[in-house]
Amino acid sequence: MPVNATLATYSDWTYGAAVAIYFFAAVLYLCEAAFARPEKAKERELVAAGGIQLGGTDAAGTWTPGLVVKPELSRAERLGRMGVALTVLGVVVQVASLVLRGLATERAPWGNMYEYGSLLTLAGVVTWLVLSRTFPVRRLGGFVLVPVVILMFLGGTVLYADAAPVQPALQSYWLVVHVSVISVSTGILLVPGVASVLYLLKSSGHARFRKFPDAEVLDRLAYRSTVFAFPLFTIGIICGAIWAEAAWGRFWGWDPKETVAFVSWVVYAAYLHARATAGWRGRPAAWINSLGFALTVFNLFFINLVTTGLHSYAGVG
Amino acid sequence: MSVLLAFLRNTWRGLTAMRTALTLLFLLALGAMPGALLPQRSLNALKVDEYIANNGWWGRFLDDLQFFDVYASVWFSAVYVLLFVSLVGCLLPRTWDYFKQMRAKPVLTPRNLARMPHHATADTTAGPQAVIEHAERRLKGWRLVTGEERNGARTVSAERGFLRETGNLVFHFSLLGLLIAFALGKMFGYEGQVIVQANGGQFCNSGVYNYDTFRPGLRVDGTRLNQFCVKIDDFNATFLHNGQAESFRADIQYQSGADLETGSWRPYPLEVNSPLRTAGDRLYLLGHGYTPLFTVTFPNGEIRTGTTQWRPVNQVTLASEGATKFDPPDVPDAEQRRKSQLAITGLLAPTAVFRGELLDSAFPAANDPAVAIDVYRGDLGTDSGRGQSIFSIDQKMVQDGKLAKVARQNLKQGEQLTLDDGTVIRFDGVRDWVSLQVSHDPTQMWVLVFSVLVILGLGVSLSIKRRRVWVRATPQEDGRTVVEVGGLARTDQAGYGEEFTALSRDLLAHKEES
Ligand code: HEM
Numbered sequence: 146m147p148v149n150a151t152l153a154t155y156s157d158w159t160y161g162a163a164v165a166i167y168f169f170a171a172v173l174y175l176c177e178a179a180f181a182r183p184e185k186a187k188e189r190e191l192v193a194a195g196g197i198q199l200g201g202t203d204a205a206g207t208w209t210p211g212l213v214v215k216p217e218l219s220r221a222e223r224l225g226r227m228g229v230a231l232t233v234l235g236v237v238v239q240v241a242s243l244v245l246r247g248l249a250t251e252r253a254p255w256g257n258m259y260e261y262g263s264l265l266t267l268a269g270v271v272t273w274l275v276l277s278r279t280f281p282v283r284r285l286g287g288f289v290l291v292p293v294v295i296l297m298f299l300g301g302t303v304l305y306a307d308a309a310p311v312q313p314a315l316q317s318y319w320l321v322v323h324v325s326v327i328s329v330s331t332g333i334l335l336v337p338g339v340a341s342v343l344y345l346l347k348s349s350g351h352a353r354f355r356k357f358p359d360a361e362v363l364d365r366l367a368y369r370s371t372v373f374a375f376p377l378f379t380i381g382i383i384c385g386a387i388w389a390e391a392a393w394g395r396f397w398g399w400d401p402k403e404t405v406a407f408v409s410w411v412v413y414a415a416y417l418h419a420r421a422t423a424g425w426r427g428r429p430a431a432w433i434n435s436l437g438f439a440l441t442v443f444n445l446f447f448i449n450l451v452t453t454g455l456h457s458y459a460g461v462g
Numbered sequence: 463m464s465v466l467l468a469f470l471r472n473t474w475r476g477l478t479a480m481r482t483a484l485t486l487l488f489l490l491a492l493g494a495m496p497g498a499l500l501p502q503r504s505l506n507a508l509k510v511d512e513y514i515a516n517n518g519w520w521g522r523f524l525d526d527l528q529f530f531d532v533y534a535s536v537w538f539s540a541v542y543v544l545l546f547v548s549l550v551g552c553l554l555p556r557t558w559d560y561f562k563q564m565r566a567k568p569v570l571t572p573r574n575l576a577r578m579p580h581h582a583t584a585d586t587t588a589g590p591q592a593v594i595e596h597a598e599r600r601l602k603g604w605r606l607v608t609g610e611e612r613n614g615a616r617t618v619s620a621e622r623g624f625l626r627e628t629g630n631l632v633f634h635f636s637l638l639g640l641l642i643a644f645a646l647g648k649m650f651g652y653e654g655q656v657i658v659q660a661n662g663g664q665f666c667n668s669g670v671y672n673y674d675t676f677r678p679g680l681r682v683d684g685t686r687l688n689q690f691c692v693k694i695d696d697f698n699a700t701f702l703h704n705g706q707a708e709s710f711r712a713d714i715q716y717q718s719g720a721d722l723e724t725g726s727w728r729p730y731p732l733e734v735n736s737p738l739r740t741a742g743d744r745l746y747l748l749g750h751g752y753t754p755l756f757t758v759t760f761p762n763g764e765i766r767t768g769t770t771q772w773r774p775v776n777q778v779t780l781a782s783e784g785a786t787k788f789d790p791p792d793v794p795d796a797e798q799r800r801k802s803q804l805a806i807t808g809l810l811a812p813t814a815v816f817r818g819e820l821l822d823s824a825f826p827a828a829n830d831p832a833v834a835i836d837v838y839r840g841d842l843g844t845d846s847g848r849g850q851s852i853f854s855i856d857q858k859m860v861q862d863g864k865l866a867k868v869a870r871q872n873l874k875q876g877e878q879l880t881l882d883d884g885t886v887i888r889f890d891g892v893r894d895w896v897s898l899q900v901s902h903d904p905t906q907m908w909v910l911v912f913s914v915l916v917i918l919g920l921g922v923s924l925s926i927k928r929r930r931v932w933v934r935a936t937p938q939e940d941g942r943t944v945v946e947v948g949g950l951a952r953t954d955q956a957g958y959g960e961e962f963t964a965l966s967r968d969l970l971a972h973k974e975e976s
Contacts, residue, residue: 310702313710313734376920383913392735394653394746394899396906397644399505399533404498411491415484417924422480448498 149249153308156245159238160263164297166235167270167290173228174287180221181284181356225283232274232286239267249308253321256311258449261328262300265445266293268332272370276336280366282358289339299446319388327381327406331441333374334413337367338438341431348428364427367434368420375413382406405444412437479552486545493541497532500524504531504677546641553634560627567607571617571932575948578932580958582966583946590616590935590943597933600968604931615936623929623952629922636915643908651903652678652687657771659753660697660712660894667691667743667900688741688902690718693727697750697894701827705778710734712747712896742902749774749897754810754833755890756786761883764791771895772810773853781823782810784853787842800841804885805855805865808835812892814874821872831892832874837881840865928952931962933969945970 243263247254255264273289276282311320344363346354357363385403390396397403416433419425501509510530514521528535575581586593594608594616604620611617654673658665668691670676670684678684696713715727718741730738738745756768772784785807793799811823814832821834841864843856850856859865869887871879878888929951936944947966951958 309704309706310708313707316709317735319735372924376917376924379920380917383917386913387910390744390906391737394737394744394748394901395903396909399494399497399502401498404494408491408494408498411487411494415487415491418480418484418487422484425484 148308148310150308152245152249156242156249156308159242159245160297160301163235163239163242164294164301166231166238167297168294170228170231170235171287171290171294173224173231174284174290177221177225177228178284178287178356180219180224221284225286228286229274229277229283232270232290236267236270236274239263239270243267246308250310252311253325255324255328256315256320257306258304259300259306261324262296262304262445264325265328265332265335266296266300268329269293269335272333272336276366276370280358280362282340282362282366285339285343285357288343289336292335292339296445314392317388317392319384319391323381323384323388326377326384330374330377330381331445333370334378334438334441337370337374337434338441340364340367340370341434341438344431345428345435348431364431367431371413371416371434375417378410378413382410401448402444405440405448409437409440409444412440479548483545483548483552486541486548489541490545493538494532496529500529500532502530502532504533542641546638549634549638553631553638556627557631560631563627564624568605568619568621568930570607570609571619571934572948575932575934575946578948578950580949580962580966581947582962582970583944584970585938585942585944586970587942590614590937593935593943593945594618594933597969600965601931611934613936615934617935618933619930620932621928621930623926626923626926626928629919629924629926631919632915633919633923636912636919640909640912640916643905643912647679647903647905647909649679649681650905651901652676652682652684653899653901655748655897655899657751657895657897658692658694659769659771660694660750660896662693662695663895664691664693665898667741673900688718688743689722690716690741690743691722692716692738692745692898694896697896699750699827699894701825705826707826710747710750712750714738716740716745742904744901746899746901747896748899751780751895751897752782752810752812752828752831752892753895754784754786754806754831754892756806757888757890758788758804759886759888760791761885762792766791767890768806769893770852775809776823778826779823780812780826782812783808784810785851785855787844787855796845800845802839803842803844805838805842806835806887807838807855808833810892816872819872828892828894830875831889832872833889834872835870835887835889836867837869837879837887838865839868839881927958929958929961931965931969 243254243260246260250256255261269289270293273286277286340363343354343357344360344367347357347363348360385406386396389398389400389403393400412433416430416437419430419433501513503510510525513530514525517524524530528537532538572578576583588596597618598606598608601618601620604622605624606618606620609617609619654667654670654676656665656673666672666689667687668689669687670678676684693715694712695715698709698711698713700708702708710733712732713729714732715729716738717725717727721728732738732745732747734747737747751771751774753769753771758766758768760766766788768786768788770784770786772782772786774780774782785805787806788804790799790802790804793802809821810831810833811821812828812831813823813825814830815822815824821832838855838860841859842850843859843865844850846856846859848856848858855865860867868881869879873879873887873889875889875891878886880886930949932946932948934946936946938944947969949958949962949965
């Protein structure tokens with residue numbers, strides 16, 4: 146399987162461009178957050194009514210495509226909208242980078258940690274864009290994009306791998322299924338992770354976090370995205386087990402990555418339970434979700450780079 | 463009063479059960495972590511020994527606490543057994559409730575619908591009867607009861623989303639099933655590994671002694687293994703320029719079941735990711751390496767060939783090390799024989815590069831094999847009673863002066879060396895070996911079935927909302943009817959809003975009709 150070097154180079158360029166675009170978008174969001182006035186009372190009412198259907202999306206500060214831009218837009222508002230536009234552009238460029246990698250190597254473009262990290266961050270950004278249409282949280286975009294930029298930067302430097310075919314152990318359609326599902330679900334889980342951390346900050350009552358949206362909005366955002374990602378993550382783990390049965394001789398063997406995946410699964414399950422249990426809702430649940438987030442990042446870096454398991458693909462030996 | 467007490471007791475129970483389960487879940491997560499951070503015997507016993515040796519009392523202490531066998535440890539087992547019990551304790555009453563609720567009627571319409579999280583109201587010229595009939599039509603598929611109140615108002619209570627609880631129970635019971643199937647598989651399964659030469663070497667799953675390593679489940683004594691045999695005809699590996707493996711394939715033949723009587727063989731291309739499944743077992747291609755071929759011509763003219771596999775020490779270049787051992791021919795006296803055993807040890811490079819005299823391997827394929835060997839003569843210690851590694855010589859024998867180095871040389875394929883006593887050692891090249899694993903797990907199909915049910919149950923229980931809607935049509939003095947609609951999601955409120963808006967729009971849409 147020859148690798149198309151031209152396409153691979155374009156893929157690298159678009160990747161770099163996406164990182165840069167996300168970076169500027171993050172700056173815009175952070176400026177918006179800095180210039181914006183604290184929460185308007187109106188927003189809070191909308192939220193308390195419990196209905197997304199009630200909210201005039203523009204009033205709630207959420208992005209809507211094709212929205213009639215009113216002339217009296219505040220400076221913060223304009224910055225935020227530019228941020229969103231840039232983020233969308235970044236997504237398009239990043240998708241192009243993945244597609245080019247796939248074309249260059251003629252395989253699914255998630256066969257090593259660099260590619261895997263790109264898919265993961267892409268899923269996180271897209272989830273954020275989708276959710277910020279229904280939740281009035283646009284000005285928090287920076288808090289999602291900053292970790293994304295850091296992850297992508299590390300991915301493109303420390304973890305970078307040249308475009309190449311994958312090892313025999315990875316030549317299976319389960320690569321397509323398992324890794325895409327795992328990375329997309331992990332990427333989605335990035336969002337509730339950030340939301341829960343922000344929830345903890347906001348609900349600490351500190352004046353500095355006064356400009357954040359209501360804690361309740363953050364809580365619902367975290368819950369909704371976790372509820373969406375958790376079954377996906379479960380499917381990803383089970384697909385991994387099915388693959389492991391064919392590739393490694395057993396469906397479960399407590400390989401370090403399997404173990405940490407199991408542990409994060411248990412933690413997210415605990416979050417869902419805590420959220421449904423009186424007395425654990427709110428801050429305890431947010432703590433649990435943040436822990437799940439920390440474990441995910443730990444799995445991504447520590448387990449992949451420091452410990453050696455079967456996931457490090459030292460060939461068949 | 464007794465109702466209140468029962469309510470309190472139930473709430474308390476519910477809380478404690480959930481709390482316990484949550485706590486146990488955390489303990490399970492916490493308990494599993496050391497397994498990812500510390501080396502584990504089940505994965506790599508050598509690393510464990512190394513860790514213990516390097517960490518002194520701390521290593522031994524961790525070992526005493528079973529930290530190197532986390533998943534078989536008393537404490538980890540205790541946590542999951544407790545979790546199991548708590549799960550059962552949680553599920554039984556829930557199942558009971560579930561069957562009761564399956565037949566239950568939706569609760570009566572609350573007095574004040576405006577208090578509900580979702581609420582809408584309108585008035586219409588249609589009569590209460592028409593409003594209710596309209597609601598019944600619109601709420602098809604909901605569980606309904608209609609009622610009449612003292613002031614002439616008519617009501618509908620409707621509830622939907624009972625499938626949520628179904629999904630939830632399926633999820634939790636499947637989790638139990640998964641746990642049980644997993645445990646049974648561990649008890650009745652086994653795993654064995656063996657290295658076989660790839661030039662027609664054979665292996666039969668007829669007894670534990672055929673394996674290099676064998677890991678039986680608790681209830682496996684190794685006597686009644688599933689019978690099958692395999693023969694490795696050939697092995698092929700291809701590599702990219704940078705040495706990364708591109709494909710591995712072993713061409714094998716196997717016989718199982720009736721074949722064993724008739725003696726017929728069936729071909730199978732054994733590859734990574736495509737194990738052979740036969741006789742209820744699975745056979746995997748785990749790895750490969752090289753066997754150096756040495757021909758030794760002893761001074762009396764006798765010829766012996768050595769075909770012992772060496773093991774890769776570099777997984778990228780497949781540089782390997784090992785020890786090929788010979789007994790001298792025609793020496794009936796054991797004492798005498800023990801003085802003149804031979805061992806060839808050193809490094810094997812499938813594609814040789816020399817840095818000065820130093821041999822290394824440049825590439826994993828056997829393009830230009832060479833060896834850098836030390837030849838020892840003396841007592842190999844095979845009768846000493848100590849366990850012998852097939853990959854190395856017993857250094858104790860060297861220290862004791864019973865085994866002496868008699869030559870050291872690099873040999874390329876076809877080259878030879880002559881020892882002081884006239885013995886000639888020739889390096890004839892290499893042959894492939896493959897390492898195979900046989901796995902037996904009688905319950906893994908059940909694990910899969912329960913996993914799929916886990917996903918389905920989870921999907922249903924997280925996507926379906928249990929929700930209620932009430933309609934009250936109250937006749938007014940002026941002949942009009944006030945219609946109120948209230949809604950409540952019994953689980954998370956998020957997402958019910960859109961549905962309620964659509965629903966209340968339809969339910970209140972009488973003005974246009976009449
Ligand atoms: C029970 C079995 C398995 C589980 C629980 C599992 C779990 C995971 C998890 C959690 C990740 C993401 C980790 C991260 O954040 O880096 C992952 C990534 C990955 N898995 Fe698995 N996995 C399993 C089996 C397998 C098998 C059998 C293969 C292939 C032979 C495989 C190949 C990969 C690859 C290629 C990646 C992503 C890229 C990378 O991290 O280098 N997995 N798996």
